[in-house]
Amino acid sequence: MFPAVLIVDDNKSIIDSLEGILSDDGFEVFHAYNGYEALKKIHTESPDIVLLDIWMPGMDGIETLKEIKKEYPHLPVIMITGHGSIESAVDATKSGAFDFLEKPLSIDRVIVTINNALNFRRLEEENRYLRKKSIEKHSVNGFSAAIQSLNRQIMHAAPSEASVLITGENGTGKELVARTLHHFSGRPEGPFIIINCAAIPENNINSELFGHDKGAFPEAVAKNKGKFELASGGTLFLDEIGDMNLATQAMMLRAIESKTFQRVGGGRTIHADVRIIAASNKNLATEIKKGNFREELFYRLNVIPVHVPPLRERKEDIPTLTQIFLSACAKDARNSAKSIHKDAMALLHNYDWPGNVRELKNLMERLHIMVPGDTIFANDIPHPYHVGENTQPCPGLFAIENLKEATQQFEIAFLKNKISLESGDIQAAAEKLGIDPGYVEDTIEKSTPKKQDIK
Structure with a gap:
């Protein structure tokens, strides 16, 4: 098909x-x-393209x-100008003309x-x-409330330039939320730079964030741009x-407030136009x-708070997510997607998913590889996911004949489960349950056998 102009x-002779x-x-x-006829x-x-004269009647x-x-907005327009009207043509270019x-x-x-x-x-x-494909790939999927x-x-937060703090448990999809915010921001064509603050050694994080000049430390054999500089725009x-760490937090606070920073070992102040999105699975208030x-850094980051719910609070999304993950596995393996009985x-609905969406995705990849047929049946699901099927809330609970002792055992198992969901943070678990952290610590401590008690 030939391009249409x-x-x-x-001027009829020019046409x-x-x-x-x-x-x-x-x-x-x-x-x-004329212009009116052109719009029609x-x-x-x-x-596919328009050649448009600047000087026309009407x-x-x-x-x-x-x-x-x-x-x-995406139709390219090339302006035609007579001698001496270059200034008008430049104005037209600013208004959206291609050339x-x-x-x-x-x-x-x-x-x-x-x-x-x-x-x-x-x-x-x-x-x-x-x-569009990137947005689809990295979107947060589901139809739950x-x-x-x-x-x-x-969608409300994305167009803003304000900092966003994303909270949620590990595996809930905090990075997907950050990518979606970037895609729908006012700077989607700009870079999206990730730095995992937990994965970088403390003595390297300043250099990773802000870069370094040659000779800043023995290993600095060349100048290096940091993530803050690479993310500009x-x-x-x-x-x-x-x-x-606290020292890097102070440097980050200054960089966010002033939009400027200095490389490690450097004296030049560098300006960077960066939007900050942060995420944490920890309770930062704690x-x-x-x-x-x-x-002060918390308040700088928490301008727009966004919480990502755990999978156990959106179980109605499990069928959608399993279909997406199994289809992706089939596409990668170039075979047909499996269905789930x-x-x-x-069984998947009855499980609490402490590893959240990441755990579900990993399970689907495992089942796609290990299940030979086209349908995944209940007996194909690994045993840890058979919650409620010949299992008890805690081992031997129903064998206890004394109600008080059974209540104590259930309370211990319940508290341990909640602490596990908070990645071992007793304070955070106690806050969610609305009880005193000291009571939780005492209860768990009493349930732990002491050395002299172990025969």
Whole structure:
């Protein structure tokens, strides 16, 4: 299919000349003699590119350009200008024109500019397609009320330049939320840079974040840009921010407040336009009380708080998620996706998923590989996921004949489970349960055999 060109000019001889040349070059050509006619032709003929004269009676080229860009923002427009009106052409370029051509027209220049504009449009379309696929790949999937509420929060927060603090347990999809915020922000074409604060040794994190100059330390044999500088014009995602040391927290606070920083060992102040998104599976309010996190940094990051719910609070999403994960496995393996029998799905619903969505994804990958048939049945599900099937809340509970002792055993098992869900944080578990942390510690301590008690 040949590209379609719309020529808009009040000079018939120019239109006739361009139509003949472009038709000979393989283009499909339409024409209009004024701006109003041009807008109608765009609507009916859907051209791939517009050649638009600046000086026309009635609606001039600049006005026509603005109207085109309102309705068809991705349609490339090349302005045609007479001698002495270069300033107007530059203004038109600022209004969205791809380029401008000066009369008398050079045919070679016309063809080259049209081809450049069409190539640029193709690249834009490819980028939009890739961005759409990226959004689909990294979106938070599900139809539960909890996920719908989360997606509303994301859509409200994304266009803002304000910092976002994402909280939630490990495996809930905090990075997916951060990527979605970036994709729908005002800087989606900018870089999305991730730094995992828990994975970097304490003596290296300043260099990773802010870079270093040559000779800053023995291993610094060359200048190195840090993540903060690399993220300029885009988003910096600080994962596991609760594990950042206090000294680096102070440097991060200054960088966020001033939008400037210095490389390690350097004296030059560098400006960086960075949006900050942070995430933590820790209770930062608790960490502040413990003296492990700076309160002023917390308030800088927590401008827009977003909480990602655990999978156990959105179990109605499990069928959707399993289908997505199994389909992805099938695509990678280039075979058909497996289905899950209703009895197997019931087992997945009954499980509490301490590892959240990540655990479910890993299980689906395992089942896709290990189950030979096209359907995953209940007996294909590994035994740890058979909750409620010949199992008890805690081992031997129903064998205890004394109610008081059985109550104590259940309480111990219950508290241990809640502490486990909070990654061993007794304070956080006690806060969620609304009880005194000291009581939790005493109860767990009493249940732990002492050395002299072990025979």
